[in-house]
Amino acid sequence: MKLISKVVVLASLALSNPVFAKAPSETGKIKGDASKGQQIATQVCAACHNADGNSVIPANPSLAGQHAEYITKQLNNFKSQDGKPATRESAVMSAMVAPLSPEDMTNLAAYYAQQKPKPGAAQDKALAEQGEKVYRGGNLETSVPACAGCHSPNGSGLPPNYPRLGGQHRDYTLTQLRAFRKELRSNDDNQVMHMITTRMSEREMQAVSEYISGLR
Ligand code: HEC
Ligand code: HEC
Structure with a gap:
């Protein structure tokens, strides 16, 4: 009983966080x-x-x-x-x-x-390993949050708000990260992806895109 009420409290805390508060359209x-x-x-x-x-x-x-x-x-x-x-x-x-x-x-x-997504494979293993660190752990020094927190550890996302990323083309993902950063893409509610990408280096964006291309 105690454990269940704790889980409920944690879940409602997550929902009251503005980043997570968006109702489905x-x-x-x-x-x-x-x-x-x-x-x-x-x-x-x-x-x-x-x-x-x-x-x-x-x-x-x-x-x-x-x-x-x-x-x-x-x-x-x-x-x-x-x-x-x-x-x-x-x-x-x-x-x-x-x-x-x-x-x-x-x-x-x-x-x-x-439709069934086809799994992909990263091309540059060393770069993908750097990307994995960002994806799973973020960057504490620069306050980049772990991507896994919203997009899930295996990249399947969390409907309705957090898209699936796993297996996506590296080129496409990198273009989106750059676009969020420059606000060429500004449809992210509460500017969450804009804030995250302004804290990332170009190298980190490349690395995490490489990792995501092979994520399943
Ligand atoms: C706090 C939650 C949160 C975190 C953490 C987060 N994202 Fe996102 N991300 C979102 C939301 C919400 C969207 C959808 C924006 C929209 O509605 O278009 C999104 C969209 C994206 C997209 C666009 C997907 C597509 O198909 O066009 C990419 C790429 C992406 N995120 C990558 C990342 C990466 C890489 C990280 C880690 C460095 C990360 N995200 C961390 C919430 C988050
Ligand atoms: C001529 C090529 C072309 C055609 C035809 C096309 N698309 Fe696209 N689509 C693109 C490109 C390029 C992008 C990436 C745009 C960007 O950079 O933001 C895209 C992006 C998208 C996205 C965003 C995906 C994401 O992960 O955020 C959706 C959804 C989409 N297209 C659906 C469709 C649908 C539905 C149709 C048919 C009615 C269609 N597209 C026809 C080229 C095309």
Whole structure:
């Protein structure tokens, strides 16, 4: 009994921390139709993200196994809304999301979430080892938190807010870390990824991206 109440207290503490407090987006709660999503994915998205969402092009992210809520959020963030610029800039993806309805987005998210992610392998083992230290332990000296704390030790993430990273292309991950740092990508609520990346060196970003590419 005592142990259970302690766990409950810890869990509610975690939820009251502003970083963890975000409620799932309204659209994220709607359950998509994966078979309808598959039609759009095959006709439009497969050219760049591959039919099953395991992209073979390093600049294009793999989407297979990514959480549906996160995908829906990103697709919305690529769109400029109410005359405001998109919080996530990408010339390619803003053109892709323009014709999509909110329903199309949840259907696509449901489809990709159901696909099996293909495991990857790091190319540079020495660099990946440096990256592992950052991923698991952060950097105490510069107050970089461990990535594992939010993205989970095996990189599978934690829905609805924390995306899956494991096996993602190194080039894509590194581009995102640099974009968060420079606020070219500013769709991270509470600027959590912006704060973290401003504390990281270029070398640390390269190392952790290398490690993530082989993480499973
Ligand atoms: C011409 C190539 C191309 C096509 C076609 C394309 N994408 Fe993308 N997609 C990209 C690139 C490049 C990025 C990375 C953008 C960036 O750097 O932020 C991306 C990013 C994404 C992301 C963000 C992934 C993440 O991990 O944050 C999602 C979701 C996505 N695309 C879904 C789609 C869907 C759904 C379609 C079809 C309607 C589609 N894409 C069509 C190239 C493409
Ligand atoms: C306090 C929680 C937290 C920690 C710690 C954290 N992240 Fe994140 N990260 C997030 C959130 C939330 C997002 C999603 C932002 C959004 O909604 O687009 C994210 C997104 C990302 C993305 C974009 C994924 C994609 O598919 O585009 C990458 C890459 C990333 N984080 C890497 C890292 C790395 C590397 C570390 C460790 C140095 C780290 N994160 C530590 C919360 C965290």
